[in-house]
Amino acid sequence: MSVVPEQNRRRTRPGSTGASSPLFDGPEPPRLGDGRGLYAYGEALAAAGVRPVAGADEAGRGACAGPLVAGAAVLPPTLRLPHLGDSKLVTEKRREQLYTAILAEAEAWAVAVVPAAEVDRIGVQEANYRALREAVAGLGARPALALIDGFAVPGLGVPGQAVVKGDRLVAAISAASILAKVTRDRLMAELDGSWPEYGFGAHKGYATATHQQALDLHGPCPEHRLSYANVPGRPVGDNGGGTQAPDRPAQGDLLFDLPDTQWGART
Numbered sequence: 001m002s003v004v005p006e007q008n009r010r011r012t013r014p015g016s017t018g019a020s021s022p023l024f025d026g027p028e029p030p031r032l033g034d035g036r037g038l039y040a041y042g043e044a045l046a047a048a049g050v051r052p053v054a055g056a057d058e059a060g061r062g063a064c065a066g067p068l069v070a071g072a073a074v075l076p077p078t079l080r081l082p083h084l085g086d087s088k089l090v091t092e093k094r095r096e097q098l099y100t101a102i103l104a105e106a107e108a109w110a111v112a113v114v115p116a117a118e119v120d121r122i123g124v125q126e127a128n129y130r131a132l133r134e135a136v137a138g139l140g141a142r143p144a145l146a147l148i149d150g151f152a153v154p155g156l157g158v159p160g161q162a163v164v165k166g167d168r169l170v171a172a173i174s175a176a177s178i179l180a181k182v183t184r185d186r187l188m189a190e191l192d193g194s195w196p197e198y199g200f201g202a203h204k205g206y207a208t209a210t211h212q213q214a215l216d217l218h219g220p221c222p223e224h225r226l227s228y229a230n231v232p233g234r235p236v237g238d239n240g241g242g243t244q245a246p247d248r249p250a251q252g253d254l255l256f257d258l259p260d261t262q263w264g265a266r267t
Contacts, residue, residue, distance in 0.1 A: 054146045057087075
C-alpha cells in the first residue's frame, strides 16, 4: 500500500474489537457535507493502493415482517452508473434499472438473506452482522477492504471501515444498497401473494399505520418478527391453541428456493 499523507489517514480496528481483527490504515472516509462526490473515496483508496474494495449494506432491519437482506458489491474503478445513490432515495423503476446494471457490470456481487424467524432467534443486531458477513464472504475474491454502511461489523474476516450514511457517499455501498433493497422488495412481493391481508407488496413489512391495523385485526402471520414490540403474539388462524391457518406457508417456506447467499462475478 502506498503512503497516505498523515492528515488524511485514519487508523481503526474496524469490524471487530478482537485482537485478531485486521487494521485499516488509509484515507479518511467521507462525511455528509464535505463536498466529495460518490466516487471520490473509491478513487482515493485506489490511489493509495487499496484494491479491490467492497461496499456492503442491509435492507429490512427496521421492518417487523419479512427477511433481513444484505448486499455486497465490488465495482470496477472506472465504472460510473447514472443515478446511483441511496436506494431509499431512488425510484422503484430506477432501482430496478440499477440492479440490472450492477449485476452486469460489478466485478463481484453477493446477496445474503436472514429469514424473520432467525431474526427473532438471534436478535436483529446479530442478524444484521450475520447477513453482512455472509454477503462479503459471498463475493468470492477476498476484498482488501469492506466499506460498511453505518457501523462496524465484528468478525467480518477482512479489513473493514464503517461509513456513516455510506449509501449516499460511496458508490460501492450505494450499489450494495440497491442489491439488498431490490432483492428484499421482490421477496416481500412474493409474500404478499400468500398473505394479501397485510399489504406486504406496498409497505414491504414496515410498521405503517395500514400494516399495524392489519396486524391488530388479523394477528401476525409466520413471516412477522414476533420479537418486535408492535407485533401481537396471536398468529393468523390461532384460536388460542396455536393452530396455524390452513393452506398457508410456514415461516420461510417461500425463501427455501433462495440460497442463503446469492453471488455473481464478471467473467
